[in-house]
Amino acid sequence: MTESPVAYRKPRISSRLLIAIVVIVLASGYLVWSATGAASVYYLTVSELGERGESLQGRSVRVQGRIADDSIVTDNSRLWIRFVLTDGEDKVSVSYADTPPDMLGYSDEQKYQEVIVEGRIDRSGVLQASNLLVQHGPEFQAVDDLSLTK
Numbered sequence: 456m457t458e459s460p461v462a463y464r465k466p467r468i469s470s471r472l473l474i475a476i477v478v479i480v481l482a483s484g485y486l487v488w489s490a491t492g493a494a495s496v497y498y499l500t501v502s503e504l505g506e507r508g509e510s511l512q513g514r515s516v517r518v519q520g521r522i523a524d525d526s527i528v529t530d531n532s533r534l535w536i537r538f539v540l541t542d543g544e545d546k547v548s549v550s551y552a553d554t555p556p557d558m559l560g561y562s563d564e565q566k567y568q569e570v571i572v573e574g575r576i577d578r579s580g581v582l583q584a585s586n587l588l589v590q591h592g593p594e595f596q597a598v599d600d601l602s603l604t605k
Contacts (some may be wrong), residue, residue, distance in 0.1 A: 523541045535553070
């Protein structure tokens with residue numbers, strides 16, 4: 456009784472299954488890559504933004520600076536605001552097509568003028584803001600009596 460050796464065949468993966476696996480892996484990789492790219496936004500000063508110039512055109516940026524004196528232009532009926540952002544050395548124009556934050560303004564108006572602007576630089580060099588964050592320090596307190604501010 457001699458038994459013939461049994462030849463074990465390796466299980467073969469069908470080409471359709473292999474293609475489906477490759478497509479799923481590539482799609483998952485792309486989703487991770489695109490989500491990471493959107494979340495990683497540069498944090499720059501206005502001067503750094505000016506130095507990098509056209510290399511950042513069309514890319515998401517986050518810029519910190521102060522609103523230049525007498526630069527705010529608003530239109531409450533269309534809900535947009537334009538202003539110049541500066542760090543004392545360089546300037547960039549900012550356009551924001553949404554309701555501006557209540558505390559956005561000049562320091563002599565008892566408002567905070569330091570902001571962080573998130574958005575994209577357009578072809579003309581204007582920062583098209585998608586988000587405005589007003590910065591204030593730990594000394595922020597509500598004013599109960601308006602006569603105290605004068």
